[in-house]
Amino acid sequence: MTRYDLIVIGAGPAGLSAAAEAAANGLKVAVFDENARPGGQLFKQIHKFFGSKEHKAKIRGYDIGTELLKEAEELGVEVFLDAVVAGLYAEKEIVVRIGEEVAHFKGDTVIVATGASENMLTFEGWTLPGVMGAGAAQTMMNINRVKPGERVLMLGSGNVGLVVGFQLMQAGCELVALVDAAPRVGGYGVHAAKVARTGVPFYLSHTVVRAEGTDRVTGVTIGEVDAKWQVIPGSEKYFDVDTICIAVGLSSSTQLLKMAGCEMAEPAPGAGYLPVCSEVGETSIPGLYAAGDVSGIEEASSAMIEGRVAGISAAGKLGFAAEETVKARLTVLESALSALHEGMFAPKNRGKALDKTEEGYDISTNLLKKGYLADEEIAKYPGVKSVSGIHPVIECTQNIPCNPCQDSCPKKCITVGGNIVTLPVFDEKQGCIGCGQCIAACSGQAIFLVNEDIGDGLASVTIPYEFLPLPEKGESGTALDRAGNVIGTAKVTDVKSVKVFDHTNLVTFTVPKELGMRARFWRKGAAV
Amino acid sequence: MRIAEHPILGAPEERKTVTFTHDGAEYTGFEGEPVAAALKAAGIAIHRYTKKYHSPRGIFCAIGRCTDCVMVINGQPNVRTCVTPLTEGMTVDTQFGAGGEDRR
Amino acid sequence: MSANDRSRDIGAFSAAPDDDMIVCRCEEVTKGEIRRAIYDGMFNVREVRRFLRCGMGLCQGQTCAKLVKAIIARELGISQGELEDAAGRAPARPIEMRIFASERGRDE
Numbered sequence: 243m244t245r246y247d248l249i250v251i252g253a254g255p256a257g258l259s260a261a262a263e264a265a266a267n268g269l270k271v272a273v274f275d276e277n278a279r280p281g282g283q284l285f286k287q288i289h290k291f292f293g294s295k296e297h298k299a300k301i302r303g304y305d306i307g308t309e310l311l312k313e314a315e316e317l318g319v320e321v322f323l324d325a326v327v328a329g330l331y332a333e334k335e336i337v338v339r340i341g342e343e344v345a346h347f348k349g350d351t352v353i354v355a356t357g358a359s360e361n362m363l364t365f366e367g368w369t370l371p372g373v374m375g376a377g378a379a380q381t382m383m384n385i386n387r388v389k390p391g392e393r394v395l396m397l398g399s400g401n402v403g404l405v406v407g408f409q410l411m412q413a414g415c416e417l418v419a420l421v422d423a424a425p426r427v428g429g430y431g432v433h434a435a436k437v438a439r440t441g442v443p444f445y446l447s448h449t450v451v452r453a454e455g456t457d458r459v460t461g462v463t464i465g466e467v468d469a470k471w472q473v474i475p476g477s478e479k480y481f482d483v484d485t486i487c488i489a490v491g492l493s494s495s496t497q498l499l500k501m502a503g504c505e506m507a508e509p510a511p512g513a514g515y516l517p518v519c520s521e522v523g524e525t526s527i528p529g530l531y532a533a534g535d536v537s538g539i540e541e542a543s544s545a546m547i548e549g550r551v552a553g554i555s556a557a558g559k560l561g562f563a564a565e566e567t568v569k570a571r572l573t574v575l576e577s578a579l580s581a582l583h584e585g586m587f588a589p590k591n592r593g594k595a596l597d598k599t600e601e602g603y604d605i606s607t608n609l610l611k612k613g614y615l616a617d618e619e620i621a622k623y624p625g626v627k628s629v630s631g632i633h634p635v636i637e638c639t640q641n642i643p644c645n646p647c648q649d650s651c652p653k654k655c656i657t658v659g660g661n662i663v664t665l666p667v668f669d670e671k672q673g674c675i676g677c678g679q680c681i682a683a684c685s686g687q688a689i690f691l692v693n694e695d696i697g698d699g700l701a702s703v704t705i706p707y708e709f710l711p712l713p714e715k716g717e718s719g720t721a722l723d724r725a726g727n728v729i730g731t732a733k734v735t736d737v738k739s740v741k742v743f744d745h746t747n748l749v750t751f752t753v754p755k756e757l758g759m760r761a762r763f764w765r766k767g768a769a770v
Numbered sequence: 771m772r773i774a775e776h777p778i779l780g781a782p783e784e785r786k787t788v789t790f791t792h793d794g795a796e797y798t799g800f801e802g803e804p805v806a807a808a809l810k811a812a813g814i815a816i817h818r819y820t821k822k823y824h825s826p827r828g829i830f831c832a833i834g835r836c837t838d839c840v841m842v843i844n845g846q847p848n849v850r851t852c853v854t855p856l857t858e859g860m861t862v863d864t865q866f867g868a869g870g871e872d873r874r
Numbered sequence: 875m876s877a878n879d880r881s882r883d884i885g886a887f888s889a890a891p892d893d894d895m896i897v898c899r900c901e902e903v904t905k906g907e908i909r910r911a912i913y914d915g916m917f918n919v920r921e922v923r924r925f926l927r928c929g930m931g932l933c934q935g936q937t938c939a940k941l942v943k944a945i946i947a948r949e950l951g952i953s954q955g956e957l958e959d960a961a962g963r964a965p966a967r968p969i970e971m972r973i974f975a976s977e978r979g980r981d982e
Binding site: 276327329330342344345346362364365497498499506508 | 892954974978
Binding site for chain 2: 896899902931933936937
């Protein structure tokens with residue numbers, strides 16, 4: 243049996259952060275992960291993260307993963323891959339399958355960071371090949387570089403469904419529809435809007451009735467549900483698809499914690515049984531911690547902080563870090579974490595149907611029901627002003643924890659303020675120079691640069707564009723509005739792809755003047 | 771089904787091509803990629819037929835958790851294809867039931 | 875009334891249109907089988923699991939645990955929180971007996 247100061251189970255965002263934090267304080271740390279690659283889900287996350295600088299906002303998940311792994315390795319953390327932890331016991335001993343044998347390890351402290359697994363739901367035909375978890379689709383396309391299908395229906399409008407739906411399109415799949423039994427979009431409005439504007443229809447209050455096909459999925463029938471979640475007869479709709487992705491939430495993978503005998507409780511009705519933890523993530527077994535999704539489902543950004551909290555606490559417990567050092571570090575980490583725990587999607591607001599933002603703006607019901615803001619709603623938000631000359635149009639209308647737009651503007655035109663969930667405010671007096679930094683910095687792809695009148699009856703619109711092929715300068719295509727409806731012809735006048743924009747291309751096109759505040763997407767090919 | 775060029779991830783890195791068989795027919799894939807990825811790229815969706823109801827199954831979780839994608843690999847049944855790296859000359863066969871059973 | 879109260883009267887089993895839906899993908903246990911087991915007196919996750927093997931297949935209930943719990947809760951008319959999860963036991967992942975029996979360093 244080999245002994246370590248700290249054993250971490252799971253090499254995802256929480257586990258690697260915990261390991262790095264502890265190793266930086268001098269602990270001898272081993273991380274075990276059942277997968278062949280470290281990073282957990284981080285390397286599948288090809289979108290830019292939310293938050294602020296301290297949360298690594300506007301950096302893509304896989305880059306955060308690479309950085310984290312490098313940090314852990316440089317600090318001397320031993321990472322065992324393909325190492326399946328089969329047992330965890332109250333004495334903080336683990337049994338691991340490594341290769342063709344099992345081995346025992348003992349930790350003076352143990353941090354369980356085993357993450358979560360996808361929830362599933364049953365419908366007729368759900369066992370057919372072609373029905374898969376959204377996570378499976380993400381693994382296939384972003385890691386294995388194979389399309390999970392050609393024509394896909396996404397079931398679930400939470401952030402996973404929306405983000406993976408968008409990624410399916412980036413991989414070259416057709417996203418046929420996005421379906422959710424709930425009456426409101428579950429994820430961030432900005433994630434929904436970037437899917438909706440490409441023309442993908444949202445079917446809220448709908449569920450999958452059955453997957454069609456005998457040997458594999460050849461289609462899907464959905465239907466509208468009533469208040470009791472029953473399908474309303476006659477509301478069925480059929481789509482020709484080869485793949486159905488399920489994204490109906492995650493559940494904490496608490497199996498090892500239960501095995502060790504940690505006290506478990508349901509923090510709120512329907513939340514499932516979770517480990518009872520102290521403020522620093524320590525379970526009912528002293529020296530055994532839980533960090534990341536295993537202690538409650540949140541974003542990877544939160545998981546990384548929770549990991550560090552557990553890591554420094556373990557260092558303090560074993561006497562590697564002085565009490566004051568631990569205290570000071572925890573203060574910093576807790577303030578970073580509390581910034582992410584604000585806003586309408588915060589854990590404390592889960593399940594609540596909010597109508598207004600914290601500033602008192604109406605939350606768009608169109609955004610919640612259809613995935614996009616209506617043209618007539620847009621002007622009432624503080625990031626949207628109709629002024630002459632080039633200016634940003636910030637279509638960020640919900641309190642989400644994010645502020646890179648504020649830091650990105652060299653002219654200080656955009657203000658979010660101290661509380662990062664505040665809606666960004668555009669101040670035209672600062673004099674926007676049209677540099678486009680804000681477009682690329684916006685993880686939600688919700689910022690556009692518009693010049694509502696460039697002469698000749700035209701307006702220019704610059705959009706974030708993360709698809710292939712890139713349009714060419716001079717190419718005529720189709721302008722789509724926020725709902726994804728064809729509204730006219732758009733001629734590309736500029737395509738900016740620079741390294742600092744990190745794969746977010748800025749496509750500028752011209753449209754008739756009256757479409758300047760409406761056109762939000764460019765599609766290849768003539769308008770039909 | 772392979773993604774040749776990706777707007778964020780670019781082109782996949784160069785990988786060695788290997789040959790494998792699926793139910794006796796020859797295919798190619800990339801060395802080290804999960805068997806399930808090579809099958810998906812080859813357009814093969816059915817990995818096995820279940821024991822009780824003989825119903826077809828394919829990729830479901832793709833991370834080695836659900837064990838739905840198991841097949842008979844190099845003669846060994848119940849191998850999770852989504853986490854098993856492809857090697858040169860591998861034989862990949864549709865699994866019937868718990869493996870080692872006759873086709874139905 | 876505790877979730878485990880055996881005097882609970884849940885009436886008689888009646889067939890539902892989706893009874894033939896597979897819930898446990900590994901062991902191919904249907905919703906109808908689970909529902910019938912509840913009406914036969916199995917009132918918690920552990921009993922249903924032992925009786926039908928749902929959650930005891932290769933994946934060890936990773937996909938169906940929540941689904942089974944939801945079905946039991948609905949039939950008993952209680953919240954899911956009142957039902958305990960199945961016990962967590964080693965090995966947490968399927969391991970071949972051959973490997974489980976070969977312990978590192980044993981022959982050294």
